[in-house]
Amino acid sequence: MSLDPVQVMSGQVQELKVGPSSNGDSRGSWEEKEEIDQDNVGITTKPKPVTVRRTRKVEGGVFFPKPENAVTVAVSSRVLFRTEREQKVFEQDGVEEYLRFQIEHENEPFTPGPAFPFVKALEAVNCRLRELYPQSDELFDIVLVTYNHAHVGIRLINTINHHNLFIERFCMTGGSSPIGYLKAWQTNLYLSADADKVREALSEGIAAATMFTSEKVTEVSESQLRVAFDGDAVLFSDESERIFKAHGLDKFFEHERDNEDTLLDHGPLKGFLEALGKLQKKFYAKGQRLDCPIRTYLVTARSAASSGIRALKTLRAWGLEIDEALFLAGAPKGPMLEKIRPHIYFDDQMFHVEGAAEMGTVAAHVPYGIAQKHNAKQNISVRK
């Protein structure tokens, strides 16, 4: 499939609902038309007042949150579902055969992929949020963003129906880059199987990570969303990691000690942790701190007594709470993650991602920072 950079166009598109009794008024702006569309289904014969935009109830009283209020998580079809068989058809027989295959199997739902438990957990949190704040649209909004052609659309919709997922928004770009759409949806996190797309998203300032399909997956909670983050080059910038890579461990410790009171710069996933924190506070406000359905973890190779202090001070200065901070002082992360059972773990180093996956944790790779150059030899090539 070709990668076609999309140029974002600003400017107005004028459209007309033509009908036997259109109101024939002067060319209105696109904005005005939006307002009228929102409140009207059908032909207007007289101009309607422009109303303030608010969250709408549609189709059985379910909220469609406004993108600016929601925490938008965009997932590709290959991480939400397992599509290896179809991928093989694509690689071996080309796109026409691939699409024919998809249409032929339209009524066979895909099985869950690596992001599936995470998405289910997001929906569980939404249920709890709706109970406490029925009018609010500060919720998780899951959007399916895929390179797939619309021919696969019906099978994807059937699959979403089959698994009872609450996904109402999607972009099937038919081969063009989804990055523009991610920005338009004000995406807070993008998960894809394609490292190139993830890198592109990161370079546009969108939190993103690459996910992989693993055969071993341990069971995770269905009622509490657990998200674990590595520290350097994920929540924080890679500045300290650069020192470590260039000058070794001793220099790293020295540097961290000397700069203990200087905040670390932010990393690509800081914004997503922040978004999670905002939702957590909504539970705390209703006295549900102990029973909060969102729990966050820092799992770092830093050590508590020394280099970890700078990390904690930085988080505190940012006003971000993390529920559990685990300083491993260089010990392997796999066993610790196996105990935590996060729905997703973000790390910038493939070595840790693979280690976690070996023990059944769903780990996502954040291809950011200095570790990418050093891990080049070790990187598994991502299947396209």
Place this chain on the structure above:
Amino acid sequence: MVSTIQNTDVKQKEADRAVVVAVTSRAVFDCGADDGDEVCEVGVAFPLLQALQRVNERLLEENPTESLLFDVVLITSDSQQQQQSSRIISNTRHHGLEISRFCFSSEEDFTESLLKNNVHLFLTTDRDEAAQASQKGVFSALLNGKVASSEQLRVVFCGDAVIRTDAEPPSASQDAAQSFWAQLGEMRRRFGVLDSPLSLVLLTSRGGRESCGAALQTLRSRGVNMDEAYSLAGAPRIPILSLLRPHFLLINHLED
């Protein structure tokens, strides 16, 4: 009074097979009142005409005897433009536009020229004109006000209106809309998935995935296979539309 001039530089299309697209000359050329210069500025519809032409070229590449082609007709209805008629024709030649016929009429009669020419789609930048044409049963759409910068002809269907209840008898305008979609669908089928000179995009604004899914099914049953699909479920349309870069939007006025 309606008059039609055939463009002898261009091979005329088969009347019963061609997809006749009429565009107002005002949208194609912006001829200033009294320039000494013969060459006019190009208007917002210019890239559209180029895209339509490219589709025709590719259709003929696939099949030199292809008769399902776009047949472009230029409508001039305001008197100012009429005075410029020779400039319009010469500019058409100058820019190498494949316009088969030039229709001149008064403002009151322009719908007559549309009907006489069996127009399947009328494109204009003027909302009133579009409404008038639609009332006479001619499928109309407004041109994208911003010049679209893609080689590929991109048509966006606003899918909230695709589904109709069969209980209601279709109006002339709806019939015209449906038959235009069917023609586009057939044209699209002449090409493979990749490297197509035209792309059909479905956009549903209000409903959720069921709406979009139903629209995809309905369109497919009419022989129209979409390339891209977007379900907005109430999210703002403008940012998405500016990314989609349609040459024009097709909206059937019938909503349920």
